[in-house]
Amino acid sequence: MKRLMQYRIACTLTLAVLLIGATALRRGADDGEALKADLFWAQKLSWRAEASCVIAGDSRACRALVPNVLDKTHSRRRTLNFAFDSSGYSAAYLNAIEAVLDPHATERIVLLGITPYSLTPTALATNEFEYRRNWMPFQSMAGLYAKQSLRYVHPMRVDQAYDDLIAAMPKAATNAERDREFHDDGWLAMNRHDGRENVYAEHYRASFEGNTVDSEIVEQLLQYVRDWREKGIRVIAFRPPVSEIILSIENEYSGFDESAFRAAFEAAGGRWIDIEPTRYVTYDGSHVGREEAERFTANLAKNLASLPIERVFADSSN
Amino acid sequence: MLFNSLEFLAFLIIFLGLWPLLRRQRNRRWIGIVAASFFFYGWWDWRFCFLLVGSGLVDFFAAGAMQRYPQRKKLLLLVSIAANLGTLATFKYLDFAIDNLNALLPALGIDSQLAPMRLMLPIGISFYTFQSMSYTIDVYRGQIAPTRNVLHFFAYLAMFPQVVAGPVVRASSMLDQLDAPVCPTExxxxxxxxxxxxxxxxxxxxxxxxxxxxxxxxxxxxxxxxxxxxxxxxxxxxxxxxxxxxxxxxxxxxxxxxxxxxxxxxxxxxxxxxxxxxxxxxxxxxxxxxxxxxxxxxxxxxxxxxxxxxxxxxxxxxxxxxxxxxxxxxxxxxxxxxxxxxxxxxxxxxxxxxxxxxxxxxxxxxxxxxxxxxxxxxxxxxxxxxxxxxxxxxxxxxxxxxxxxxxxxxxxxxxxxxxxxxxxxxxxxxxxxxxxxxxxxxxxxxxxxxxxxxxxxxxxxxxxxxxxx
Incomplete structure (x- = not known):
């Protein structure tokens, strides 16, 4: 025992290295997926003055809009999908959207995917954009790639630790992650086709309990639209694909009045495009898979092309 | 350099690895601590080091002069306090004062507004100015004797574990510790x-x-x-x-x-x-x-x-x-x-x-x-x-x-x-x-x-x- 006391520092450090090594081996495979997601979101956060067209919104816009399809109709346009899961239109997010736009582009467009949830206080308080912005320990992409070498000591949340290390079926929770395909232009393609459109209905209804569309958030968004219009940025909004069940839940419980919002949005200088969001097959009631995303974006591109041309040259003072 | 960063971990391993070689001899010990501390502090912005040196030198010389010219020690203390509080006021409170003044000016019938200075706030300035100030006050009160070695003083003032966020270590306990031979046990x-x-x-x-x-x-x-x-x-x-x-x-x-x-x-x-x-x-x-x-x-x-x-x-x-x-x-x-x-x-x-x-x-x-x-x-x-x-x-x-x-x-x-x-x-x-x-x-x-x-x-x-x- 006395000898053990003498070597307790060495014992502690050896034990710590063994524990960390064992953990790294146990969760090594899943970590690759987690790291891919980290790199995807971090790359989005690193975009500055890169696009002439920026797609914004929550997970629905993130999965439903394919920049590549939008750019096919316009050779000089560079579109990036800057949507984040559960994202609300906070001032920080709206500022970040503008920062992604290239001030020297001849035409600058912001495409806003409007969902009732994105205009609620909860969406502003907890969302992927804020979470990732606070989380990323590395500021540069070089740092992010350096991080790949640290994948084995990638941090995890407490519940994730339970799934990865203790729960009997650690892989079960990651099936959904395996369906994801991360694209450099910010599109998150989902290779899912299961049409379980009712499965999240109750969850959606509950998400609006004490959390309805906030008039201050709407007014703030409209103020940004006015400011952007003054800067020569075209602002176009649409409702992303959704099943009829979820749409009726949203309309009944969220306090969102689409026609009133549309009128106020257009009065602020924006343009609303109606592309019948319920015409697309969703895999969970509110998100579309790869093929439907391409179909939806192609339709949106057609609508965009039919809009009157409004070419605005960037102000040199920007 | 943040404590919770990989670069600090590397820095600490190197420093603690070299420490057995540094700690045995007094000057080598002080030089080692001062060099490591300025490297650590300058990692944020090397320009911060000049303020730390300037603030420290004022107090080092003021304390030394108090011993040499005891009849002027009150004046020397005032100089030291003015220098420390002046530095703190300039870098930390100037814009706060300007903002408040700007809020008051219209009430006084003055239309013009002062432009804020937007000076960069050096990390840990509140800690090391207080630590440095306590040294001259303690010398003034006769509670400690001033050190004659500038390295000894800076080893106390800038010591990297505490320079940016404390604890606010007193010279009365730390200068003696730094002076004596140190031999850490297991x-x-x-x-x-x-x-x-x-x-x-x-x-x-x-x-x-x-x-x-x-x-x-x-x-x-x-x-x-x-x-x-x-x-x-x-x-x-x-x-x-x-x-x-x-x-x-x-x-x-x-x-x-x-x-x-x-x-x-x-x-x-x-x-x-x-x-x-x-x-x-x-x-x-x-x-x-x-x-x-x-x-x-x-x-x-x-x-x-x-x-x-x-x-x-x-x-x-x-x-x-x-x-x-x-x-x-x-x-x-x-x-x-x-x-x-x-x-x-x-x-x-x-x-x-x-x-x-x-x-x-x-x-x-x-x-x-x-x-x-x-x-x-x-x-x-x-x-x-x-x-x-x-x-x-x-x-x-x-x-x-x-x-x-x-x-x-x-x-x-x-x-x-x-x-x-x-x-x-x-x-x-x-x-x-x-x-x-x-x-x-x-x-x-x-x-x-x-x-x-x-x-x-x-x-x-x-x-x-x-x-x-």
Whole structure:
């Protein structure tokens, strides 16, 4: 025992290295997926003055809009999908959207995917954009790639630790992650086709309990639209694909009045495009898979092309 | 260079590896500490080093001159204090003063406005200026003799474990330690390692785990209308700032202990305090005692009558509030604590409560709840926001537990639960069997587990809160 006391520092450090090594081996495979997601979101956060067209919104816009399809109709346009899961239109997010736009582009467009949830206080308080912005320990992409070498000591949340290390079926929770395909232009393609459109209905209804569309958030968004219009940025909004069940839940419980919002949005200088969001097959009631995303974006591109041309040259003072 | 960064880990391993070669000879020891400390401090911005050197040299020469020209030592002390406070005022409070002046000018019928200077705030300036100032004051009072070696002085002033966020180490204890031969024992290194690991755990798992939730709550443009939610958020902030700051202090003390030095205890479970006086004898002890010795006592302390003692107490607490940040909300935080201390002195309520059955638990609960209310002013960005949050906490919109379920996941509450359980356990102090025989096995195992938690359960890597002060 006395000898053990003498070597307790060495014992502690050896034990710590063994524990960390064992953990790294146990969760090594899943970590690759987690790291891919980290790199995807971090790359989005690193975009500055890169696009002439920026797609914004929550997970629905993130999965439903394919920049590549939008750019096919316009050779000089560079579109990036800057949507984040559960994202609300906070001032920080709206500022970040503008920062992604290239001030020297001849035409600058912001495409806003409007969902009732994105205009609620909860969406502003907890969302992927804020979470990732606070989380990323590395500021540069070089740092992010350096991080790949640290994948084995990638941090995890407490519940994730339970799934990865203790729960009997650690892989079960990651099936959904395996369906994801991360694209450099910010599109998150989902290779899912299961049409379980009712499965999240109750969850959606509950998400609006004490959390309805906030008039201050709407007014703030409209103020940004006015400011952007003054800067020569075209602002176009649409409702992303959704099943009829979820749409009726949203309309009944969220306090969102689409026609009133549309009128106020257009009065602020924006343009609303109606592309019948319920015409697309969703895999969970509110998100579309790869093929439907391409179909939806192609339709949106057609609508965009039919809009009157409004070419605005960037102000040199920007 | 943040303590919770890979570059610091590399720096520390190299420094502690070289330390056995440096510590044996006095000059080599001082040169080693000074070089490492300036490298560490300059990592943020090398220009900061010039301010640290300038501020230190003024005090080094002022203290030396006091010994040489004792008849002019008052003047020399004034020069030293003016230089230190002038530096602090320029870099930390100038824009605050300009903003307030600009708010006043229209009332005086003056239309023009002063442009803010937007000077960069050097990291740790509040800590090292106070430390440097205490050196000249102690020399003036004859409590210590000035050192004649500038390296010795800077090894004390700039010593890297404490230069940016304390503990505010006194020259009276540190100069002697740095002068004497140092030979850390295996026990020193073990205690040092324990302190460092505990500090990293508090910072990386507890404070950084809670930080995003508190930030989200206060950054939100629409305040969540729920008393339950805001009490939880404020409890989270209480343990965030405690974990952040006491974690830093533990790491600093641990590094010093590994080197063979002793830094003073800075936090002694402040949330177990049963009175506000008790709280301030447990929270940021090195700064509280600094304010006591260099502000409260020189003002007259409690020796000049009841009203004067209350006035001195208020002055000290308001200055302490302003020291924490150049904003009126920090002064508000100081005022809350001054009011609580004053009420306590007048009513002696803790003594009366402690005499009742269960009084210790009630007193601890009252102090903790009031401290949470005080933290609202500390964390809020304006009095308006503080007022809104306080109104929510007092239930103007009801308890609304649904908001808690909606906005907080159970995993978010884990760091808070750990801290509450740990403090509860310490408070009730149950008679546990003493496992002396298992210590050598359990202690390394527990410490290895904490290291594992720091690696895998760490929160987003935020800078230490107290760096801004």
């Amino acid at each position: 026990r020193d290194r073990w205690e040092g390692l324990q302190l460092m690991v505990r500090g990293f755990f508090k910072k990386m798992v507890i404070a950084d785990g809670l930080a995003p939730l508190v930030a989200a709550a206060f950054d939100n443009t629409t305040v969540v209308p729920s008393a339950a939610y805001w009490w939880i958020i404020m409890a989270m902030f209480a343990f965030q700032i405690y974990g952040d700051f006491s974690g830093y202090s533990d790491i600093a003390r641990g590094i010093a202990r590994w080197m063979g030095y002793d830094f003073p205890l800075n936090f002694n479970h402040p949330y177990l305090a049963t009175s506000f006086r008790d709280f301030w004898s447990r929270w940021h002890i090195s700064l509280s005692t600094w304010f006591r010795d260099y502000v409260y006592v020189p003002l007259g302390g409690s020796q000049r009558g009841v009203w004067r003692s209350h006035a001195n107490l208020w002055a000290t607490m308001l200055i302490s509030g302003l020291w924490h940040g150049a904003a009126w909300t920090f002064v508000g935080w100081g005022a809350v604590h001054a009011a609580c201390l004053s009420i306590e002195r007048i009513t002696h309520w803790p003594r009366r409560l402690l005499a009742l059955p269960g009084g210790r638990h009630a007193a601890a609960l009252v102090v903790f709840a009031t401290v949470l209310l005080g933290w609202v002013f500390f964390r809020a960005t304006s009095f308006a926001q503080a007022g809104t949050v306080l109104a929510m906490m007092f239930g103007t919109h009801g308890l609304n537990t649904a908001a808690v379920h909606q906005l907080l996941h159970w995993r978010d509450l884990v760091p808070l639960a750990i801290m509450l359980l740990y403090h509860g356990w310490l408070h009730f102090d149950p008679p546990l069997p003493r496992l002396h025989w298992a210590g050598p096995v359990l202690q390394p195992a527990a410490l290895a587990m904490l290291i594992w938690c720091c690696v895998y359960l760490r929160g987003p890597g935020n800078a230490f809160i107290y760096f801004q002060f």
